Amino acid sequence: MTDRLLEPPQRQFDRSDRIRFAFDGLPGEVLREHFERDARQASLSAKFKMYYRFRPWIPIPVRQLLQRGRNQAMEVSDDWYLPSDFVSDFRSAIDRDSNRLVIHPWPDSFQMAVVLTHDVETAAGMESVDELAKMEERLGFRSAWNIVPHKYPVDRGLLEDLKHRGHEIGVHGYNHDGRLFESRRLFSRRAELINQAIESFGSTGFRAPMVHRNLQWLQALDIDYDASCFDVDPFQAMAGGVGGVWPFFAGKFVELPYTLPQDHTLFVSLGETTPRIWIEKLAYLRKLAGMAMLITHPDYLDTPERLEIYRIFLEHLAEQTDCWKALPREAASWWRLRDNLEVHGSERPPQLIGPSSQRARLFSLSDFL
Numbered sequence: 260m261t262d263r264l265l266e267p268p269q270r271q272f273d274r275s276d277r278i279r280f281a282f283d284g285l286p287g288e289v290l291r292e293h294f295e296r297d298a299r300q301a302s303l304s305a306k307f308k309m310y311y312r313f314r315p316w317i318p319i320p321v322r323q324l325l326q327r328g329r330n331q332a333m334e335v336s337d338d339w340y341l342p343s344d345f346v347s348d349f350r351s352a353i354d355r356d357s358n359r360l361v362i363h364p365w366p367d368s369f370q371m372a373v374v375l376t377h378d379v380e381t382a383a384g385m386e387s388v389d390e391l392a393k394m395e396e397r398l399g400f401r402s403a404w405n406i407v408p409h410k411y412p413v414d415r416g417l418l419e420d421l422k423h424r425g426h427e428i429g430v431h432g433y434n435h436d437g438r439l440f441e442s443r444r445l446f447s448r449r450a451e452l453i454n455q456a457i458e459s460f461g462s463t464g465f466r467a468p469m470v471h472r473n474l475q476w477l478q479a480l481d482i483d484y485d486a487s488c489f490d491v492d493p494f495q496a497m498a499g500g501v502g503g504v505w506p507f508f509a510g511k512f513v514e515l516p517y518t519l520p521q522d523h524t525l526f527v528s529l530g531e532t533t534p535r536i537w538i539e540k541l542a543y544l545r546k547l548a549g550m551a552m553l554i555t556h557p558d559y560l561d562t563p564e565r566l567e568i569y570r571i572f573l574e575h576l577a578e579q580t581d582c583w584k585a586l587p588r589e590a591a592s593w594w595r596l597r598d599n600l601e602v603h604g605s606e607r608p609p610q611l612i613g614p615s616s617q618r619a620r621l622f623s624l625s626d627f628l
């Protein structure tokens with residue numbers, strides 16, 4: 260049996276329509292190149308595989324120490340959280356293809372989208388969900404809570420309550436041991452149980468633990484969207500990134516990459532004490548009409564100082580009136596609507612045809628420059 264995490268991308272998605280990006284033409288080719296690079300590289304080193312085997316016996320403070328040591332020893336540029344390589348390729352593609360009129364990524368005149376998500380890692384995290392959700396609600400936000408179905412007691416009453424309050428519940432792996440993609444056989448066995456959890460939580464979305472990813476294998480899940488990819492993140496065990504800051508179609512589901520660095524990376528590994536990096540990245544994403552998707556964990560927002568950083572960032576977000584504040588399932592269903600729109604170029608100016616076409620608009624890619 261193969262323990263390779265990924266087959267070559269061309270074998271993963273043998274029909275060309277299976278991966279479909281936000282834009283066509285040269286900009287779309289740049290998106291494809293960067294996606295394929297990530298798919299080729301997204302595998303675990305032998306060291307990490309070994310680590311996950313022994314992880315259950317390593318106390319959490321030791322794990323955090325190991326992780327902090329690794330992250331601080333990594334040589335990254337000061338702006339590691341910006342997908343600079345991708346954007347420079349993307350901009351030169353637009354230069355050569357600047358008359359291309361495309362459907363704006365976001366509906367209702369919004370310039371960008373903001374999507375808040377949380378992965379709930381432990382029983383202690385589960386216990387702080389309600390408080391954190393209330394803080395978001397006070398500032399006018401709702402978010403997605405990704406629950407590990409087979410690791411800690413799941414408070415089903417709370418999940419129902421969150422849904423009634425306008426939040427969303429997603430599924431976060433099987434038991435979060437870092438071995439989900441270790442072999443195809445193990446994955447298939449777990450996929451059945453993950454599908455049961457998806458049904459019983461009423462979820463439409465998934466995020467893999469440790470953002471390990473194999474979009475081909477994930478096709479076995481009964482989901483509308485996956486959120487295990489990211490634009491850039493050198494600190495993950497499966498480092499890399501797809502570069503692009505918009506959703507894309509991966510086979511049957513919509514892929515929603517996260518684009519704001521995780522709380523764990525900023526606060527635990529790098530010792531950041533302000534939301535500076537989130538605020539800067541948000542401004543960067545605005546210029547690209549991108550999607551700002553954030554992963555935070557109730558488990559790591561566990562001190563008044565860290566909660567305060569998150570609260571300040573939410574206050575900043577609340578002031579951004581050109582940001583569409585969407586749940587991941589709303590972003591995914593918008594992406595499907597957008598995908599069904601057609602541009603009728605024979606009319607002057609060109610018209611958008613299709614359901615919800617009144618919510619969409621055309622814009623020129625050169626506006627990115």
Ligand SMILES: [Zn+2]
Binds near residue numbers: 378379380435468
């Ligand atoms: Zn996790």
